[in-house]
Every structure is written in structure tokens, then in C-alpha cells.
Amino acid sequence: MSNETFGEPIYTYTRRQAIDDGVLVDLTDTETIRQHWKYPFACTAEVWAVIETALTKPGQDINGICHDISNMAKLAITRSRQPDLIRFEVFIAGNIHALKLHIGPGDDPRPVLTLMLPNQD
Secondary structure: OOHHHHOOOOOOOOHHHHHHHOOEEEOOOOHHHHHHOOOOEEEEHHHHHHHHHHHOOOOOOHHHHHHHHHHHHHHHHHHOOOOOEEEEEEEEOOEEEEEEEEEEEOOOOOEEEEEEOOOOO
16 A cells, blocks of 8 residues: 555554553464474464463463464464465363464564464454
8 A cells, every 4th residue: 555545544553562562472482382483473362361271270381382282273274275364273271272373464574473263353
């Protein structure tokens, strides 16, 4: 879009602002995420709430949960016909959770990954 046609944006909200505000939780520096993905990786606060609940249960840790999420997402990627939006299910602390992974540009054209619940955009 050209600013000449539409003018300056009235309002913008960046991925960085969403992370700073807690709308997104940055998982990029989690060991397992670094092993599985080469791009920045965040989840919505609602997905983070699912992970936090799981972390209160015996035998659960962030790297194990992220490993399971990453493996199921990668399996779904191989089967997906829509490469930028991956839908899959994963067991987290004994419960099945439907998730989706969006792959696309962030605050600039470089790709980022955003994990969310099926009803989120």
C-alpha cells in the first residue's frame, strides 16, 4: 500500500509491542525452540496460559512441552496444503490441545512464527 493513496496509518501495533504488552510471549530463547526453529517464535497469552497450567503438573517442563509442540507442528507442516497456517493437535500434560501455527512476516518482511489457539488470529 502506498501512503500516497491511503495516507499515513492512523494506528499501528507491532509484534514487539504485543510481546512487551504480554499479548504475545516470546519463546525464541527457549532451548528446544532454538533447536527446532530458526525464526523468532512466540505464542499468544492464551496458549501461554495452557503451558503455565501444564508446568504446575509433575514431570512437566518448558523444554519438554515446546519439544512436543514443535514435533507435532513439524509433522503437520509436512501434511499441510496451506504452508503459512498449520493446524495440529498436541498432548500437553495429558490433555489434547488444538493449536495453529502462523508463519509469516513480523514487524518487517523477515518470517516469524506465532502459535495460537484455533479461534485466534
